[in-house]
Amino acid sequence: MATTPHLRGFSLVEVLVAIAIIGIMLVLFHAVLSTSHLARAAKDQDIALKIAENELDGLRAGGYDALPASGSFTDSLLSTLPSGAGSLTVSDLNAKTKQIVVTVSWREHDEIANRSVVLTTLITNVGGLQ
Amino acid sequence: MSRRGFTLVEVVILIGLIGLILTVLSSLFLIFNRTAKVQDALVSTAGSAGSIVNGIQAVVHPADQVLVSHAFATGTYASGTSTLVAQIPSIDSSGNVVASKEDYAVIYQTGTSVYRRIEADAASSRQTGTKLLGINSSSLTFTYDQVDFSQVASVTVDIGTQAAVKQQTFTSHLRERIYLRNR
Numbered sequence: 001m002a003t004t005p006h007l008r009g010f011s012l013v014e015v016l017v018a019i020a021i022i023g024i025m026l027v028l029f030h031a032v033l034s035t036s037h038l039a040r041a042a043k044d045q046d047i048a049l050k051i052a053e054n055e056l057d058g059l060r061a062g063g064y065d066a067l068p069a070s071g072s073f074t075d076s077l078l079s080t081l082p083s084g085a086g087s088l089t090v091s092d093l094n095a096k097t098k099q100i101v102v103t104v105s106w107r108e109h110d111e112i113a114n115r116s117v118v119l120t121t122l123i124t125n126v127g128g129l130q
Numbered sequence: 131m132s133r134r135g136f137t138l139v140e141v142v143i144l145i146g147l148i149g150l151i152l153t154v155l156s157s158l159f160l161i162f163n164r165t166a167k168v169q170d171a172l173v174s175t176a177g178s179a180g181s182i183v184n185g186i187q188a189v190v191h192p193a194d195q196v197l198v199s200h201a202f203a204t205g206t207y208a209s210g211t212s213t214l215v216a217q218i219p220s221i222d223s224s225g226n227v228v229a230s231k232e233d234y235a236v237i238y239q240t241g242t243s244v245y246r247r248i249e250a251d252a253a254s255s256r257q258t259g260t261k262l263l264g265i266n267s268s269s270l271t272f273t274y275d276q277v278d279f280s281q282v283a284s285v286t287v288d289i290g291t292q293a294a295v296k297q298q299t300f301t302s303h304l305r306e307r308i309y310l311r312n313r
Contacts, residue, residue: 042173046176050180
């Protein structure tokens, strides 16, 4: 009896610790890999913001009378966004003021939902750069 | 008490396990390293393009005129497709315009770096100095809405940045039409 090799398996605690260590490593690994995705998303958001700013600046410079109707708009940078699209909504805030909402939306390659950047401004029928 | 060493099988398995772990760890290290470099290139191209456009906006928005050329302490710069010289009304510490005083600013590229130099009037609250707006610039182009610089009302900035990681090249491109709001 005393010479029989004492065969024992792993205890539950040992197995749990091993699984936890492997799990933590996998989570860290995934976190490192997903940062480049975050960087790409941040870059696209920056581009979208620049497109929206550019559109608003153009509308502001054109002045109240030249404001277009609601609809989509074009920008040379839109093609650099994955499925990028721009739309603007022009509505009457009061008799002499219009509210402009510029939306730039796009979709990251591995995401289901669209992302978007929305800028809003008011343009009155006095002022403007022209 | 029988003292026994390792069997051959145990030693072989041990060596195999150590080899496997070393391979996995070293490949993880290489992947991390590469991911960090790729991310650095992505951030620096996108970030540079953004900060260059922002820096140019900060000059053009308050400007009252684009100048043909101006003599700065560091040399004379002339407006063109790659250089922009602007005249900006001086402001005091509360942001009010100082009558008939002007500050001068130039945006220019040296190598792949884009700089902004501002020379402020003594009465202005702006600081005289040169600032690095961004690096990795591969193309910086200014397009003006008028041929005559004194008539220019808006400047279109087109900036491309790029950085290479091994064989991969990361690029970023921004284009913005900026209006002279004090014209």
